[in-house]
Amino acid sequence: AQRVTQPEKLLSVFKGAPVELKCNYSYSGSPELFWYVQYSRQRLQLLLRHISRESIKGFTADLNKGETSFHLKKPFAQEEDSAMYYCALRGYSGGGADGLTFGKGTHLIIQP
Amino acid sequence: DTGVSQNPRHKITKRGQNVTFRCDPISEHNRLYWYRQTLGQGPEFLTYFQNEAQLEKSRLLSDRFSAERPKGSFSTLEIQRTEQGDSAMYLCASRRPGTSSIYEQFFGPGTRLTVL
Numbered sequence: 001a002q003r004v005t006q007p008e009k010l011l012s013v014f015k016g017a018p019v020e021l022k023c024n025y026s027y028s029g030s031p032e033l034f035w036y037v038q039y040s041r042q043r044l045q046l047l048l049r050h051i052s053r054e055s056i057k058g059f060t061a062d063l064n065k066g067e068t069s070f071h072l073k074k075p076f077a078q079e080e081d082s083a084m085y086y087c088a089l090r091g092y093s094g095g096g097a098d099g100l101t102f103g104k105g106t107h108l109i110i111q112p
Numbered sequence: 113d114t115g116v117s118q119n120p121r122h123k124i125t126k127r128g129q130n131v132t133f134r135c136d137p138i139s140e141h142n143r144l145y146w147y148r149q150t151l152g153q154g155p156e157f158l159t160y161f162q163n164e165a166q167l168e169k170s171r172l173l174s175d176r177f178s179a180e181r182p183k184g185s186f187s188t189l190e191i192q193r194t195e196q197g198d199s200a201m202y203l204c205a206s207r208r209p210g211t212s213s214i215y216e217q218f219f220g221p222g223t224r225l226t227v228l
Contacts, residue, residue, distance in 0.1 A: 004154075034216075043115075044155070044203070044219040086154050099145060099168060100217065102154030 002027040002091045006103035013077050014111050021072040021106045023061075023087030032090040033063055033070040034100070039083045047072075047085070057081070077110045084108075114138060116220035118204050124226045125194055132190045133223045137206030144187050145217060146179055147203040148172065155203055161187060194227045201225075 003026040013019055025031060035047040048056045050063040050070060061072045070087060084107050088100040117136045125131050137144050142163050147155035158177070159169045163184035173179075176194075181187040191198055201224050205217040 006154075009152075043221050046216040049216070088154075098143065098160055099147075099157030099170070100155070101157065102147075104152065104154050 002031070002089055002101050004087050004089050004101050004103035006085075006087055006106050008106045009104070010107045010109070012109040012111060015079055016076050019072075019074045019077045019081065019108065019110075021085050021087075021108065023070045023072065023103060025068050025070065025087075025089050027068075027089060027091050029091055033061070034088045034090065035059070035061055035070075035072050036086045036088055036102070037083050038086070044086070079110045079112060082108055082110045116204055116206050116218050118202075118220040118223050120223060121221060122224050122226075124228065126228050127194060127196060129194055130190065130192045131194055131225060132188050133202055133204075133225075134186060134188050135204030135206075135220060136186045137204070138218055140208060141206035141218070142184065142209045143207045144181060145205040145207075146187070146189050147205065149201040149203060149222070150199075158189075191225075194225075196227045199225055199227045 005024045007022055033050040036044050037047045038044045048054055059074045061070050063070050084105050086105045087103040090100050119134045123131055145160040146158040148158055149155045157170050158173050159179050161181040164181050176192045179189045201222040203222045204220040207217045208215045
């Protein structure tokens with residue numbers, strides 16, 4: 001069974017400090033990993049995906065298959081980064097599975 | 113607003129009643145997904161459609177839950193004989209045709225269900 005673990009429910013850092021939100025996954029095949037973000041009173045939206053190897057709003061995430069991790073990083077946090085962050089996995093279970101498996105989320109608070 | 117829309121946004125019902133939610137996806141999106149999110153948890157996959165065909169159902173989708181997408185456009189999720197444990201945010205998402213994951217899922221605002 002596939003599983004996504006986000007060990008931190010809450011992460012509080014000061015503005016300008018580096019941020020790392022942890023995500024570990026369990027999946028026997030070759031997964032696709034995503035980070036979704038939900039700002040206050042807004043809907044869930046895609047932040048970035050591992051397959052694109054992109055940097056969005058200064059955030060990056062590298063898929064480490066050896067450690068089964070997909071941690072989200074930003075070198076200098078900004079107050080507008082405060083939000084809920086969800087790591088998600090899209091795996092294939094033989095039947096063309098397309099639903100996402102989400103972690104429980106990490107509430108990131110950036111203090112001024 | 114051309115994003116995914118859901119109605120109603122809030123629903124309060126008594127235990128044992130039936131409820132129905134509606135999701136209107138982005139117009140050119142042929143895949144539609146339903147998720148459930150309870151307090152302190154991430155969204156949990158329930159089911160998804162490709163056009164009008166329901167292709168996958170999670171074990172979370174008990175017999176009291178049924179989803180339809182009759183014409184391949186909007187979808188409804190019905191919960192029969194609601195229980196207090198059904199209280200949650202029900203999220204709908206849609207995405208463009210194709211098998212590649214570059215086609216992201218766009219989420220709606222959700223319907224918050226409270227069962228008294």
